[in-house]
Amino acid sequence: MSKILLTGGTGYIGSHTAVELINAGFEVVIVDNLSNSSADVLNGIERITGVKPEFVKADCADMESMVSLFNRYPDICSVIHFAALKAVGESVEKPLQYYQNNITSLLNLLFLLNERCAASNFVFSSSCTVYGQPDNLPVTELSPYKPASSPYGNTKKIAEDILRDSVHASKSLKVVALRYFNPIGAHPSAEIGELPQGKPDNLVPFITQTAAGVRDKLMIFGNDYNTPDGTAIRDYFHVVDLAKAHVIALQRMIEGKSKQNFEVFNVGAGKGITVLEIVETFKRVTGTKLNYEFIGRREGDIEKVWADTSLANNELGWNPENSLGEALLSAWRWEKKIRNIL
Numbered sequence: 001m002s003k004i005l006l007t008g009g010t011g012y013i014g015s016h017t018a019v020e021l022i023n024a025g026f027e028v029v030i031v032d033n034l035s036n037s038s039a040d041v042l043n044g045i046e047r048i049t050g051v052k053p054e055f056v057k058a059d060c061a062d063m064e065s066m067v068s069l070f071n072r073y074p075d076i077c078s079v080i081h082f083a084a085l086k087a088v089g090e091s092v093e094k095p096l097q098y099y100q101n102n103i104t105s106l107l108n109l110l111f112l113l114n115e116r117c118a119a120s121n122f123v124f125s126s127s128c129t130v131y132g133q134p135d136n137l138p139v140t141e142l143s144p145y146k147p148a149s150s151p152y153g154n155t156k157k158i159a160e161d162i163l164r165d166s167v168h169a170s171k172s173l174k175v176v177a178l179r180y181f182n183p184i185g186a187h188p189s190a191e192i193g194e195l196p197q198g199k200p201d202n203l204v205p206f207i208t209q210t211a212a213g214v215r216d217k218l219m220i221f222g223n224d225y226n227t228p229d230g231t232a233i234r235d236y237f238h239v240v241d242l243a244k245a246h247v248i249a250l251q252r253m254i255e256g257k258s259k260q261n262f263e264v265f266n267v268g269a270g271k272g273i274t275v276l277e278i279v280e281t282f283k284r285v286t287g288t289k290l291n292y293e294f295i296g297r298r299e300g301d302i303e304k305v306w307a308d309t310s311l312a313n314n315e316l317g318w319n320p321e322n323s324l325g326e327a328l329l330s331a332w333r334w335e336k337k338i339r340n341i342l
């Protein structure tokens with residue numbers, strides 16, 4: 001079985017996907033420039049699977065490095081492309097860095113696959129951010145793009161356009177774009193998990209750090225939304241379930257089951273959950289206290305979004321297996337592990 005290239009594979013979602021791919025019998029090669037992760041993640045993957053993936057430290061946005069990578073692994077024609085900068089706020093301050101990194105990385109990979117592979121399979125990490133604030137909920141894959149609320153979100157929309165046009169022009173490329181909603185949690189072994197650098201932007205790592213005493217209190221951005229408890233609604237689901245969706249998407253293309261050469265799937269729990277519901281569920285399943293305070297809305301936040309996942313359920317046969325409680329408990333187990341809390 002030919003090797004699968006995971007770009008950004010020592011990152012949060014990539015590392016969990018590496019575990020599921022290895023468990024499914026695939027050989028993976030990880031390329032990552034370690035701009036937002038550590039090579040130690042490879043040891044965590046090995047402790048879970050017994051296999052330490054081949055690893056190359058390189059910048060996907062650097063064509064020379066990518067040429068030497070593909071020369072080293074000439075049989076790679078299947079790629080899962082996680083590598084990107086993903087901090088929404090930072091993208092507003094440094095748009096050129098985000099466009100250069102996220103778009104150039106994608107272009108380099110597509111050029112090389114087009115040049116070297118008679119048939120190639122490409123799974124892309126897209127995001128529900130392309131929907132903006134949908135007019136109708138739950139949001140389906142046919143819901144229209146909304147103007148991007150950040151340069152980061154725009155890189156995802158641009159990337160989908162590049163992929164759609166590349167598939168149209170190519171006879172060899174197949175693509176599945178997975179539009180992730182809000183993945184949370186960590187592998188049940190607590191050997192890998194989310195490792196935000198510095199102060200977390202995202203809700204769940206901020207909650208677990210607050211519960212661990214690393215942060216004084218959780219600031220909840222806005223409780224004046226038009227929602228049952230006034231706090232914003234998102235579609236949170238377990239990162240292991242997301243990882244498994246990548247294996248299924250890859251197998252779909254390898255086994256020739258794609259209905260079109262460019263396919264898009266929403267991946268989420270298909271349920272809208274408020275911030276306060278996350279907080280209360282976390283306290284219930286972990287038995288911890290959690291200090292929090294309501295402050296003003298965060299700029300760029302939308303009010304509510306959750307997925308219609310029927311296409312992934314019916315076409316991919318993918319359904320999330322973990323409950324919200326398990327996802328939050330796994331996040332807490334991981335936080336306690338990295339903080340050496342019993």
Ligand code: NAD
Nearest residue numbers: 008011012013032033035036037059060083084125127180
């Ligand atoms: P992450 O930052 O943990 O992982 C991304 C990895 O890519 C990191 O290890 C980083 O070092 C690497 N990387 C970045 N630029 C690179 C480059 N030029 N060359 C090589 N490696 C590079 O993020 P994540 O949460 O695992 O996200 C993975 C993908 O999923 C990203 O494309 C992100 O935009 C997308 N996504 C994430 C979420 C989420 O909530 N985490 C939601 C929607 C989409």
Ligand code: WQD
Nearest residue numbers: 086088127129201202203206219220221232234275298301
């Ligand atoms: C969730 C909710 C916040 C932190 C972002 C990106 C998206 C994707 C996932 C990359 C919101 C609230 C948060 C806090 C809070 N990333 N919150 N206090 O904003 O839905 O999505 O991450 O692709 O593209 O936009 O996720 O976890 O940041 O926030 O009240 O300290 O929690 O306002 O309502 P979000 P999030």
